[in-house]
Amino acid sequence: MSKNQKPNRITRRRFLKNATALGGAAVLGFPMISRSQAKTIRVGMPTILSGRVAQLGTSSRNAVMMEVEKFNAAGGLGGRRIEMVVRDSKGQPQEAARVSRELVNSEGCEILFDAEASSGAFAVNEVARDLGVLCFHINSETSALTADPKNRIPNAFRTARQGVHDSIAGGHYAASVAKAKGLRQWMTCSPDYAYGRDTTAQYLEYLKLFYPQAEVVGEAWPKLFQPDYTEVITKILQAKPQALYSCLWGGDLTSYIDQGNIYALFKATQFFAVNMADYTALTVVKNLPVGIHSGNRYIKTFPKTAANAAWGDAYRAKYGEYPTNWAWESATTANFLTAALKKANSADGKKLAEVLRGLKIDSPFGTDGTITMRAEDQTIIGYAIGWGTTISKEPYMPEVTAGDWKQILELELDWKKRNKYI
């Protein structure tokens, strides 16, 4: 937690005063909150501020605040400012849903920023479906959230990267490395939950598409937040694969690397860890093996533009820490909202949804300096996606090979057809 001002920090005295007032109000039966501040545009944001992934939720809030402050300082929407109402869901989907309903029903929020992990995102999606409120899914990368028609609703937009995009770009990169180095025997080691299973299966699918000689000689499935990876590591040592893929992330990935290191696991095997090039992990691992292949999460060196580097520096200067993957996604969300507000010249959810479909904005996180909200399934495309290898100090991943969006989109279409989504 940075020492900088926190947007919803309140003094103890005000807390007590509010608590008493609210206690009274609650006893009297939840009178409707007065809409005296009708001039501001209230945006509700359920996110995870406590527990194991609090770091991500906090960075999500930080990034949104940074962009919203810019918008407000520039005069907002004809004088109407955005006011964020951020709440902790503690990472529980039922709390995420409860908080979202409360934000809309009694806090007067007209827009939701869903900054939850996957189960929370699906819970908030159902709230958005029931209440018809405009909703941005900021952080959930699960492809099914927008690809599967049964989850899709006209008022929800995803402003996060998407698993299938990552896998196509990752598979293509892996295949080119594998071809060059003759890596035929592959193994996977991913966390055993929906994200881990889906992402790994898709990654292997595209690896084999681009490099049919690749063969999977074994799989290991540690639990999410597992403290000890010994059995997984020795299993991999047994199979002696030439290459290893993992979509472990955050603290799990660093534990895994620390434990793999003492077995000399990464000496004999090429390691492809899609979530490695994230500052939270890069800066924490003390003995980072050189040459881990990773996808970009957020990295200042990619896209290699002044705008991107400036954004990363500004964030770091403001909050005293590096931005995370959730941070750029959150900033992008705020940028999409403010762009839509200006274009629609209105804060009405329906009008905003109308202009959001197909909206293209300038963004430091776009491969070509722009990101587009694809109209048909209301998810973003064109964001920075690429792979490279790590070094153990700044800039951590100096060179990144950009993914080819034309190829990604073509194969994504095939993938959707195969899954009968379209």
Added chain:
Amino acid sequence: MKRRGFAFDLGIATAVLVVLVILPILFPSKALIDFAIRVAAFGIFASSLNILVGYTGLVSFGHGMFFASGAYAFGLLMQKAGTSIPTAFLLTVLISAALAVVVGAICVRLKEIYFAFLTLAFQMLLHSLIISWQQLTGGDQGLMGGIPRPPFLGIDLSDQSQLYLFACATLVISLLLMRHLMQSPFGYTLRMIRDNAERAQYIGIRVWRMRLAAFVLAGTFASIGGIIMSLLMSGAYPEFAYWTISGEAIFMLMLGGTSAFLGPTVGTMMLLLLNDVITKFTEYYGLTLGVVILLFALVFRKGVADFVVEEWRRRFGENQA
């Protein structure tokens, strides 16, 4: 012993139901409606746990298992089988009862902390099953795509105010049924087992069978709480089967009290209110709630409803129970 009969309880229940129906007309707040639905779901859940803890003397750490089985069975029946809501409701209750028979038959032979741990083990087993069986349950993402809520008998539960009425009615009826059962000879047999299982055995009570009956009853009612939750959320999530849900239910019991029949429901209201107020003002929820819990456990040492009932009896000298 029986001071007032079923008719008296029925009268109170009807009065409460009337008040609950009028409430949203007087205070038309969606937040109030949401709150009441959650109270209904968790109130039934906590009260059902009290059949075990308060009346039978069996401390279960795994009661959330039936909350989850209710939510998942109902959600899956609605999503995959496309049944009507009453049919799914009935089938879910039956499925959960069957689950409770199997789990209970294994668990109730054990005593005290061993019973608690065995129920915990079964709950975690269910939790890892839900996470692992991704094709059916969606794994950690929960049941995706929403739970269809087609109208039946002119009732449309996708409408929040109708769901509110449905939840209130279910709460009142469930509580009435539980109350009736606990005031019946069966209920008094359970109390006898709680106070002295050996003596109960000597006078010819089949303790094992009675405990199992209580376990099944509790599990069945808990699943009804889960059904209401899945209707409200339009989904079901593996967190429902996690041990924290059982922990919260235990805290609800302790807050409200285990002796007074309405104690768990009072505790549910208190915990949910605490939760909602605390998360509104601080991200240090754990620190704040922890202090409140410590106050309760170390200073007050009894639930609010128990305290009120005892005070009442002390002052007005009603015959002791």
Added chain:
Amino acid sequence: MDPAALADCLKTTSCVVTQVTSGLIIGMLLFLVAAGLTLIFGVLKVVNFTHGSFYMLGAYLALSVYKITDSFTLAVVCAGAGVALFGLVFERLFMSRVYGSNVLMQLLVCYAFILMMDDAIKLIWGAEFKSMGMPAAFQRPPILLAGGVIPAFYLFLIVIALAIGAVLWLVIARTRIGKVVRAAAHNPTMTSALGINTGLIYGAVFAAGGMLAGLAGALAAPVRSMAPGMGVSILIESFIVTVIGGMGSIGGALAGSLLIGLIRSFGSIGFPLFTEGIMFLFMAMVLVIKPSGLFGKDI
């Protein structure tokens, strides 16, 4: 499910050796944590649900001391002592007030501390996950042994865990302190009637249990990342181990740990997607067949 892979593994020596050693490593790390839990239950008949949080505190204390002094030994010692002190205060000021009441009150007090400690860690050390890094002394290639590999650091941990287990057993079985503790566990009223301060003993046992958890957290710190809330998985693992081995039995905790270690290491080959389920299933089976655990006796 992949029973064929398991059968293949069992046919080759190198696979059996590696998986057995990895089961041993997992087991010894588990034992380190579970020993404190079972000690406290054995003497006080209290299930210390805050045990995972004690472990977390130990890890964070070690991290800070290591950062300041750059000495792993000092970090481990300070973490053990710090958590022991914390355990003592926790027992004397809070737990001791709810011994008389039912198990639910004890559970509640523990639950409160789990919640508070997670937030306190977040306040003091921050929400982001941290990693300590491997001390230079252990940064060496793993040792080869009969076709299997053992990292030097794990060899060190196994020795330490065994030593701690041996010391614990010796103190309880062979010393006067041990006798008093056993007496207090067996019959607290009689013991206090003999002029022994049972309160002090209870405090000391809680401190010892806390120290074990703190040591475990500190010893594992070089290979496990830390984050607020990390205690939960540790708590559940130690539960499984102590229940299987027998609540209150140190030897049982050792046997239970090794069993779980082997289940995990061979399970990851035979049924990688359901190892956790298997562990709960095993725990349920033990409870059903022999509720007091495989080695369930009083200390």
